[in-house]
Amino acid sequence: MKKLAIIGFGPRGLHALEMLFLELSKKNKSDIEVHIFENEDELGAGQVWNTKQSTVNWTNITVRALRNLEGRPEINFENLTIPAFPSYINSLSAEEQEALKHLPDQFPPRRDIGKYLKERAQSIVEILQKHKLVKLHKTFVTQIKCVDTIFELVDLTGATYKSDEVLLTIGHQPTKLSEDLTSFEVDSLESNKTFFSETYPIYKIIKSDATSKSKNIAIRGFGLAMIDAVRALTIEKGGRFEISNKNTFASKFITSKNVAEKIIPYSLDGLPMVPKPLNEEIDHQFIPSKKQKERFKNVVLKYANGKLKAENANFLKELFAEIGVAVYNRLENKIECSDSSENLIKTLLMWFENQKHKHECLLNTERNTISLLTNYVSMAANEIEISLDFCVGQVIRHLQPTLYAAFSHAAVEDSLFADVIQFDELMKRYSYGPPIKSMQQLIALYEAQILDFRFVDDPKITAHKDYWRFEKGDARLNCEVVINSVLSAPKLLEVTTPLIMNLLNDDLLQPVHSKLGIETNSDATIVLDDENREIPIAVLGRLAKGSVIGVDAILECFGPRIKDWAKGFVDRL
Numbered sequence: 001m002k003k004l005a006i007i008g009f010g011p012r013g014l015h016a017l018e019m020l021f022l023e024l025s026k027k028n029k030s031d032i033e034v035h036i037f038e039n040e041d042e043l044g045a046g047q048v049w050n051t052k053q054s055t056v057n058w059t060n061i062t063v064r065a066l067r068n069l070e071g072r073p074e075i076n077f078e079n080l081t082i083p084a085f086p087s088y089i090n091s092l093s094a095e096e097q098e099a100l101k102h103l104p105d106q107f108p109p110r111r112d113i114g115k116y117l118k119e120r121a122q123s124i125v126e127i128l129q130k131h132k133l134v135k136l137h138k139t140f141v142t143q144i145k146c147v148d149t150i151f152e153l154v155d156l157t158g159a160t161y162k163s164d165e166v167l168l169t170i171g172h173q174p175t176k177l178s179e180d181l182t183s184f185e186v187d188s189l190e191s192n193k194t195f196f197s198e199t200y201p202i203y204k205i206i207k208s209d210a211t212s213k214s215k216n217i218a219i220r221g222f223g224l225a226m227i228d229a230v231r232a233l234t235i236e237k238g239g240r241f242e243i244s245n246k247n248t249f250a251s252k253f254i255t256s257k258n259v260a261e262k263i264i265p266y267s268l269d270g271l272p273m274v275p276k277p278l279n280e281e282i283d284h285q286f287i288p289s290k291k292q293k294e295r296f297k298n299v300v301l302k303y304a305n306g307k308l309k310a311e312n313a314n315f316l317k318e319l320f321a322e323i324g325v326a327v328y329n330r331l332e333n334k335i336e337c338s339d340s341s342e343n344l345i346k347t348l349l350m351w352f353e354n355q356k357h358k359h360e361c362l363l364n365t366e367r368n369t370i371s372l373l374t375n376y377v378s379m380a381a382n383e384i385e386i387s388l389d390f391c392v393g394q395v396i397r398h399l400q401p402t403l404y405a406a407f408s409h410a411a412v413e414d415s416l417f418a419d420v421i422q423f424d425e426l427m428k429r430y431s432y433g434p435p436i437k438s439m440q441q442l443i444a445l446y447e448a449q450i451l452d453f454r455f456v457d458d459p460k461i462t463a464h465k466d467y468w469r470f471e472k473g474d475a476r477l478n479c480e481v482v483i484n485s486v487l488s489a490p491k492l493l494e495v496t497t498p499l500i501m502n503l504l505n506d507d508l509l510q511p512v513h514s515k516l517g518i519e520t521n522s523d524a525t526i527v528l529d530d531e532n533r534e535i536p537i538a539v540l541g542r543l544a545k546g547s548v549i550g551v552d553a554i555l556e557c558f559g560p561r562i563k564d565w566a567k568g569f570v571d572r573l
C-alpha cells in the first residue's frame with residue numbers, strides 16, 4: 001500500500017486528487033491511500049475562495065472565461081464510482097446561463113466560485129473517505145523529514161505522519177515584510193495608528209473599529225486588492241452604490257457615518273488598472289485570429305524548447321507588438337493616425353519599455369487619474385475611440401493562456417524566464433484588469449469626494465504620533481490607518497513559512513532552486529542538489545519554478561501540469 005500525502009487542499013490539491021483517481025482508473029492500478037493535510041475548513045476553496053468571505057471580494061475573471069473551467073468525468077475505480085461533476089458554467093441555473101447571453105460580462109464574488117469548488121471537493125472526498133482511500137487531517141504541516149525512504153510529516157502540534165510520497169499544493173506563501181511595510185508595522189505598535197499588513201482576510205478590515213472611526217485611510221497599492229479594500233471601507237461600512245446607467249454601470253455613491261472622509265490609494269507609478277471590455281461583443285474584436293494564435297504558439301514553443309535562443313523577453317514583446325498592431329488596424333473604432341504599421345510596432349516596443357511614452361495613438365498617462373479612469377472605462381464600453389495601448393493589452397490577455405501553456409517549464413536560462421515574468425507583471429494592469437463596474441465605483445467615490453487621487457503617484461510619507469502624513473506637491477493629508485493591498489511577489493527565498501524554510505535548509509532534501517522557485521521535472525517532482533538522488537516530493541503552483549508564470553489564476557489550477565503529476569505518480573506505483 002502506497003501512502004501519498006497531499007499538503008494543501010485548495011483548487012490545485014482538489015484537481016490533483018481528481019486527476020490521480022482518473023489516472024489510476026485508466027491504468028487499472030490501486031493499493032493506495034491518500035492523506036490530505038489542510039488547515040482550513042473548506043476543502044477545495046482554501047482561503048482565496050472561502051465561501052464565508054464578504055461579497056466585496058470580486059474575481060477578476062469573467063463567467064464567460066470560466067467556461068474553460070471544465071467539469072470532472074465519472075471515474076470508475078475498483079468497485080466504486082466517483083460521480084461526474086459539472087463544469088462551472090453548467091453548474092449555474094438555466095436562468096443564470098440564459099442571462100449570460102444578454103447581459104454585460106459578469107464577475108462573480110470570489111465566494112460564489114468557492115461554493116462551486118467546495119461542492120466539487122465534497123463530491124469526491126466524501127466517497128473516497130467512506131471507502132478508506134482518503135484520510136483527512138485538519139492541521140498545518142510545518143516540516144517534512146526524510147527517514148530512509150519514508151517521509152515523516154510534522155505538524156504544528158508536533159504530531160507526525162508517515163508517507164511514501166508528498167505533493168505540495170500550498171499556494172501563495174507569506175514572505176518577509178519589505179522595508180517600508182516593516183516601518184509601518186513598527187510605527188503602528190508605538191502609537192494609536194493602525195496598520196494592516198495585508199488586505200485578506202478582509203473581515204479584519206471590515207470588523208476593525210479603526211476603519212469605522214478614522215477620518216482618513218491610505219491604501220498602499222493601486223490594483224485589484226485595493227478595489228476590494230475600498231469596497232470593504234465603503235459598502236461594508238454602510239455606504240451604497242446606486243447604479244444610474246444599467247448598460248455601463250455608471251454609479252453614484254451614497255455615504256454613511258462609518259465611511260472615512262478620505263480614502264487615498266497610492267503606488268510607485270500611480271497608473272490605474274484598465275478595465276476589461278464590457279461584454280463579449282466588444283471583447284471579440286481584440287481576439288487574434290486562429291492563424292495569429294498558431295504563429296504565436298509556434299514561435300514561443302521554439303524559444304521554450306531552446307530551438308531559438310533569446311537573452312531577454314524582446315522576442316515576446318515583438319510578437320505581441322506585431323499581432324497587437326494587426327488587430328488594431330482591423331478595429332473599426334480606434335484612434336486614427338497616419339503612421340505605418342511598422343512605426344506603430346516600434347511605438348509599442350518603446351511603450352513596453354516605458355508606459356509613459358507618448359504617441360497620438362496611446363492614451364497619455366500624464367493626464368490626471370480620474371481622466372485616465374474615465375477614458376479607460378469609455379474604451380471598455382466602446383464609447384470612445386480605442387487607443388493602441390488598450391488594444392494591445394487586451395490582445396495580450398487573449399494570448400496569455402497560449403503563452404502560459406507553451407512557456408511554463410521552458411528549457412531556458414533563469415534570466416530569460418525572469419524577464420518574461422517581469423513583462424507579464426508589467427502588463428497585468430491590462431491583462432488582469434477589473435470589471436468596468438469596479439472602475440465605475442471608483443469614479444463614483446471620486447465624485448463623492450471620498451476617493452482622493454492627489455497622492456496616488458509615490459507620495460512622501462512621514463510617521464507622526466497619531467497619524468502618517470502623506471505629501472505630494474502642495475497637498476497634505478494625515479491618515480490614521482494604512483492598509484497594504486500589494487500581494488507580495490512569490491520570492492521563494494523570502495518565504496517565512498516553516499515548511500518551506502525547512503525544506504530548503506534540510507540537508508537530506510535540498511531541492512535545486514533559484515529566486516524563481518523550486519526546480520521541478522515535468523511531472524512536478526523536485527530536482528535535488530545531489531543529481532544521483534531522486535525523491536518523490538512534488539510541488540505544483542506558486543512555489544515551483546515555471547509552474548506559474550507571473551500571476552496565478554484559477555484556470556491554471558485545472559491545467560495540464562496537474563495531469564502530468566498524476567501520470568508520473570501512477571507510473572511510479
Ligand SMILES: Cc1cc2nc3c(=O)[nH]c(=O)nc-3n(C[C@H](O)[C@H](O)[C@H](O)COP(=O)(O)OP(=O)(O)OC[C@H]3O[C@@H](n4cnc5c(N)ncnc54)[C@H](O)[C@@H]3O)c2cc1C
Nearest residue numbers: 008010011012038046059060140141170171172541553554
Ligand atoms: C488574495 C488573492 C486573490 C486572488 N484572486 C484571484 C482571482 O480573482 N481570480 C483568479 O483566477 N485567481 C486569483 N488568485 C490566484 C489564486 O492563487 C489561484 O486562483 C488559486 O487559489 C491557487 O490555488 P492553489 O490550490 O495553488 O493555492 P491556494 O488556493 O492558496 O490553496 C492552498 C491551500 O493550502 C493550504 N495550506 C497552505 N500551507 C499549508 C500547510 N503548511 N499545511 C496544510 N495546509 C496548508 C491553505 O490553507 C490553502 O487551502 C488570488 C490569489 C490571492 C492570494
